[in-house]
Amino acid sequence: MSTQTEPPEQTDDETESTPEAEPEPEPRSPGQRRRDEKAARAAERDREAAEAEPDLGDDAITLKVFRYDPEVEGKTEPRFDTFQIPFTKGMTVLDALIEARDTYDSSLTFRHSCRQAVCGSDALFINGRQRLGCQTQVADLDSDVVRVEPLPHQDVVKDLVVDMEHFYDQMEAVEPYFQTDETPDGELEEQFQTPENREEIKMSTRCIWCGACMSSCNIAADDNAYLGPAAINKAYRFAMDEREGENMKEHRMELIEQENGVWRCQTQFSCTNVCPKDIPLTEHIQELKREAVKSNLKFW
Amino acid sequence: MREYDVIVVGAGGAGLRAAIAAQEAGADVAMVTKLHPVRSHTGAAEGGINAALREGDDWHDHAYDTMKGSDYLGDAPAVEALTRESPKETIQLENWGMAFSRDEDGQVSQRPFGGLSFPRTTYAGAETGHHMLHTMYEQVVKRGIEVYDEWYVTRLAVSDEDEPEERDCHGVVAYDIKRGEIEGFRARDGVILATGGLGQVYDHTTNAIANTGDGVAMAYRAGVPIEDMEMIQFHPTTLPSTGVLISEGVRGEGGILYNSEGERFMFEHGYANNDGELASRDVVSRAELNEVNNGRGIEDEYVHLDMRHLGEDRILDRLENILHLAEDFEGVDGLEEPMPVKPGQHYAMGGIETDEWGATCVGGLYAVGECACASVHGANRLGGNALPELAVFGARAGRHAAGDVDEEAEITTGWDEDSEEGENVSPVPLGEAGLPSAEKGALADGGRSSPPTDAADGGAAAESAGDAGVVEEAVQAERTRVHYLLEKEEGINHAEVRSELQETMTENVNVFREEDALKAALEDIREARQDYQHVTVEDPSRTYNTDLIHTIETRNLLDVAEAITVGALARDEFRGAHWRKEHQERKDDEWLKHTMLSWNDGSPGLWYKPAVLEGEDKSYEPKERSY
Numbered sequence: 046m047s048t049q050t051e052p053p054e055q056t057d058d059e060t061e062s063t064p065e066a067e068p069e070p071e072p073r074s075p076g077q078r079r080r081d082e083k084a085a086r087a088a089e090r091d092r093e094a095a096e097a098e099p100d101l102g103d104d105a106i107t108l109k110v111f112r113y114d115p116e117v118e119g120k121t122e123p124r125f126d127t128f129q130i131p132f133t134k135g136m137t138v139l140d141a142l143i144e145a146r147d148t149y150d151s152s153l154t155f156r157h158s159c160r161q162a163v164c165g166s167d168a169l170f171i172n173g174r175q176r177l178g179c180q181t182q183v184a185d186l187d188s189d190v191v192r193v194e195p196l197p198h199q200d201v202v203k204d205l206v207v208d209m210e211h212f213y214d215q216m217e218a219v220e221p222y223f224q225t226d227e228t229p230d231g232e233l234e235e236q237f238q239t240p241e242n243r244e245e246i247k248m249s250t251r252c253i254w255c256g257a258c259m260s261s262c263n264i265a266a267d268d269n270a271y272l273g274p275a276a277i278n279k280a281y282r283f284a285m286d287e288r289e290g291e292n293m294k295e296h297r298m299e300l301i302e303q304e305n306g307v308w309r310c311q312t313q314f315s316c317t318n319v320c321p322k323d324i325p326l327t328e329h330i331q332e333l334k335r336e337a338v339k340s341n342l343k344f345w
Numbered sequence: 346m347r348e349y350d351v352i353v354v355g356a357g358g359a360g361l362r363a364a365i366a367a368q369e370a371g372a373d374v375a376m377v378t379k380l381h382p383v384r385s386h387t388g389a390a391e392g393g394i395n396a397a398l399r400e401g402d403d404w405h406d407h408a409y410d411t412m413k414g415s416d417y418l419g420d421a422p423a424v425e426a427l428t429r430e431s432p433k434e435t436i437q438l439e440n441w442g443m444a445f446s447r448d449e450d451g452q453v454s455q456r457p458f459g460g461l462s463f464p465r466t467t468y469a470g471a472e473t474g475h476h477m478l479h480t481m482y483e484q485v486v487k488r489g490i491e492v493y494d495e496w497y498v499t500r501l502a503v504s505d506e507d508e509p510e511e512r513d514c515h516g517v518v519a520y521d522i523k524r525g526e527i528e529g530f531r532a533r534d535g536v537i538l539a540t541g542g543l544g545q546v547y548d549h550t551t552n553a554i555a556n557t558g559d560g561v562a563m564a565y566r567a568g569v570p571i572e573d574m575e576m577i578q579f580h581p582t583t584l585p586s587t588g589v590l591i592s593e594g595v596r597g598e599g600g601i602l603y604n605s606e607g608e609r610f611m612f613e614h615g616y617a618n619n620d621g622e623l624a625s626r627d628v629v630s631r632a633e634l635n636e637v638n639n640g641r642g643i644e645d646e647y648v649h650l651d652m653r654h655l656g657e658d659r660i661l662d663r664l665e666n667i668l669h670l671a672e673d674f675e676g677v678d679g680l681e682e683p684m685p686v687k688p689g690q691h692y693a694m695g696g697i698e699t700d701e702w703g704a705t706c707v708g709g710l711y712a713v714g715e716c717a718c719a720s721v722h723g724a725n726r727l728g729g730n731a732l733p734e735l736a737v738f739g740a741r742a743g744r745h746a747a748g749d750v751d752e753e754a755e756i757t758t759g760w761d762e763d764s765e766e767g768e769n770v771s772p773v774p775l776g777e778a779g780l781p782s783a784e785k786g787a788l789a790d791g792g793r794s795s796p797p798t799d800a801a802d803g804g805a806a807a808e809s810a811g812d813a814g815v816v817e818e819a820v821q822a823e824r825t826r827v828h829y830l831l832e833k834e835e836g837i838n839h840a841e842v843r844s845e846l847q848e849t850m851t852e853n854v855n856v857f858r859e860e861d862a863l864k865a866a867l868e869d870i871r872e873a874r875q876d877y878q879h880v881t882v883e884d885p886s887r888t889y890n891t892d893l894i895h896t897i898e899t900r901n902l903l904d905v906a907e908a909i910t911v912g913a914l915a916r917d918e919f920r921g922a923h924w925r926k927e928h929q930e931r932k933d934d935e936w937l938k939h940t941m942l943s944w945n946d947g948s949p950g951l952w953y954k955p956a957v958l959e960g961e962d963k964s965y966e967p968k969e970r971s972y
């Protein structure tokens with residue numbers, strides 16, 4: 046189902062008709078002048094956008110956004126809303142969503158914070174693929190229509206916001222913290238690590254907990270108990286860190302070898318394909334499988 | 346009502362470290378944070394952590410560099426605590442497994458950074474903050490510390506004595522974003538604010554969208570003075586289209602700045618004949634804008650940062666993340682072309698006034714990290730000095746709040762005998778905008794139980810009902826405010842007010858500051874405040890209502906923007922990051938003092954307090970700052 050959103054409201058007029066707290070009118074300050082100019086520019090933009098509507102020119106995109114709210118009338122049934130957004134050079138999908146929210150519908154809801162692919166807030170399903178909104182240039186989508194949905198296989202809280210609890214639970218199930226048998230004695234004593242070992246774990250440490258991989262994984266979709274690629278990658282990060290020591294590594298191998306661990310992975314590479322931090326997830330899972338075989342042989 | 350010993354508001358580096366320390370000292374701790382911890386903006390820090398770890402380095406040198414960098418507005422006891430304890434905290438991070446970059450011999454790597462006399466910036470690729478944030482969160486998970494994530498703190502529960510120095514903080518009020526419920530959190534021993542930066546006051550910033558100065562605004566309205574707010578750092582190398590930061594690490598590794606004529610202007614135009622590109626950030630930012638203003642900018646807007654000569658191997662090894670950022674956010678391949686850069690808002694040196702334990706003048710209320718002003722950065726922060734601040738002061742405040750410290754602080758908080766009244770400099774009234782009387786109380790969030798000016802809504806109740814009563818009353822006040830915002834039918838959207846504000850701040854309260862522009866900004870802010878009286882939240886939902894959250898954040902932005910601008914107008918000298926067109930020299934006779942601003946229940950007042958230049962065993966004599 047698709048509904049057309051209303052044209053932008055004339056909020057400026059409303060402001061002026063509301064009684065001001067200041068008793069007497071003042072000469073236009075530079076700020077007021079700028080704002081008036083800005084309002085004029087905005088009106089001009091809106092006119093242009095409205096004109097462009099029937100025939101989408103190069104400078105507007107059609108943003109189709111999934112909407113759902115469990116308690117607001119008219120939104121309890123999921124639907125798509127369509128927004129016409131003026132295209133600007135360098136615009137990301139996150140920018141387009143912000144523009145839609147701030148100019149047309151302030152109830153449009155999505156997570157975002159850093160705008161630079163480090164906070165992991167805005168993994169979304171964009172034109173049929175898991176991507177970070179802030180890292181996706183609209184121009185790179187090669188389409189005038191941008192369709193944005195919440196991450197598949199996760200419960201939707203509202204609009205584009207999904208419930209991340211299950212993802213967090215899986216992350217936390219792998220003892221995601223550094224543990225070692227021998228801690229250095231001295232207060233200023235560091236544990237040494239070879240640059241090669243640091244390099245080995247480097248990619249695995251880049252995870253930003255966005256959940257894109259988990260959402261793309263068929264196995265995880267069918268089976269909630271499966272740890273999923275991000276959690277296994279987290280386990281990899283520690284298991285491969287030489288500073289933790291051999292005993293700890295054995296303990297970690299036991300954790301990821303359990304029923305819902307590495308052996309569930311069917312090497313479909315979907316997680317690796319969508320990871321915004323280019324983490325070779327499938328490779329890491331395969332490597333853990335090999336390590337597991339090795340350590341099992343040792344005990345035979 | 347929920348109850349804990351210590352409540353930490355915010356879960357970036359500062360909050361996480363504070364929570365760990367308080368818990369280790371035996372306290373029952375909860376963290377309340379509007380973002381899940383790993384989404385905090387500490388994760389965006391790139392360059393590194395300054396720590397005097399090596400042979401030939403000495404924390405005293407780090408202290409000296411920091412004081413000089415601060416342009417002698419840092420407080421020595423805080424600067425010394427930072428530099429003395431940073432090595433311990435940095436190695437602590439390593440011991441917790443943080444993936445620092447490594448030298449051939451397996452030690453953690455360090456690199457040169459601007460304004461430092463020794464290459465002591467300890468780093469993890471160009472993603473140091475990401476590693477630090479995740480490492481600390483891992484420790485919080487390990488310890489089972491309770492985290493309320495996506496809970497938005499809207500008010501502090503502070504008692505209502507006349508003088509802020511007599512008040513106590515008993516907890517906070519928070520809004521559960523997912524369920525839309527408002528709840529009280531009582532803190533038996535202390536509340537630690539760690540809410541981070543305020544970059545959203547500007548429209549070109551390296552800060553996250555969530556960096557809205559909430560903690561500063563809440564503490565300010567609860568009566569805590571805010572200090573040196575005019576001291577805003579503009580980072581010289583941000584990408585022009587988004588504000589995304591290109592780390593100083595690029596210059597640390599040897600990156601070069603060029604103007605449109607291909608001149609290496611830091612040297613060729615004499616901005617910093619010794620240190621060139623590695624001069625302090627304020628110096629480089631002004632130099633770039635000067636080049637642009639003199640017609641030597643590229644597209645009249647930016648300059649070039651070139652790292653190609655470092656070679657692919659070195660870049661991939663130490664600066665790989667920079668290649669991704671330049672590619673994803675500016676479409677530039679840093680291996681093939683120079684990167685466009687210009688100054689952008691980056692860091693707030695000022696903030697909530699604290700001593701060197703993070704304690705404020707209100708009993709039981711602490712502040713640490715970027716929202717606080719101890720002050721370690723004075724008028725200008727050195728790159729690589731914020732991350733150690735998170736760890737050092739987070740740990741100190743956590744222990745102090747848990748009752749594990751009995752040392753007296755050297756730095757005083759609140760009004761004291763050395764304080765001096767300031768004159769009003771603003772052309773327009775400051776603070777709370779005049780409200781239609783029916784709405785008073787709903788939007789007039791004084792920030793503590795009940796403003797004495799408004800006895801009608803139960804000013805005395807707080808005292809009689811005890812500590813829990815203070816929290817309960819604050820909860821009621823927030824329910825009223827949220828109800829009002831949600832129910833109000835007609836009005837404007839907060840986004841309009843926010844963009845008005847960002848526009849005037851970016852235009853008038855930027856790197857170069859002029860008296861008339863600052864006054865114009867204050868007028869604009871006043872208008873924005875009046876406009877804010879008409880905001881409504883259009884989204885009626887209780888579920889994940891970001892419209893409501895952003896509307897409350899915008900109110901906080903108004904308060905901090907005004908404070909920045911008032912401070913900038915009052916300080917008629919040039920010190921550190923603060924440059925005034927009409928006053929282009931540092932005036933040590935008059936201005937070796939902090940700008941303080943108190944909310945005074947809605948009618949803010951300026952005052953001053955001397956900078957503390959006396960350290961443990963030496964005094965830091967102001968010297969000319971040249972690089």
Ligand SMILES: Cc1cc2nc3c(=O)[nH]c(=O)nc-3n(C[C@H](O)[C@H](O)[C@H](O)COP(=O)(O)OP(=O)(O)OC[C@H]3O[C@@H](n4cnc5c(N)ncnc54)[C@H](O)[C@@H]3O)c2cc1C
Nearest residue numbers: 355356357359379380387392393498541714715729731732
């Ligand atoms: C791009 C960038 C690069 C940087 N690089 C470096 C560097 O290399 N070296 C260095 O030393 N410094 C660097 N800095 C500075 C440093 O990273 C920051 O100053 C520091 O990380 C701030 O940490 P924090 O813990 O104070 O705040 P943040 O990490 O921003 O955390 C704030 C927390 O408060 C919470 N919060 C905020 N408001 C509320 C509220 N109302 N209710 C509940 N919770 C709330 C948020 O959810 C968040 O968890 C950099 C800064 C930026 C922006």
Ligand code: SF4
Nearest residue numbers: 252253255256258320
């Ligand atoms: S592994 Fe990649 S896709 Fe998965 S959560 Fe981490 S960053 Fe996101």
Ligand code: FES
Nearest residue numbers: 159160164165179
């Ligand atoms: S907004 Fe932070 S990852 Fe996109």
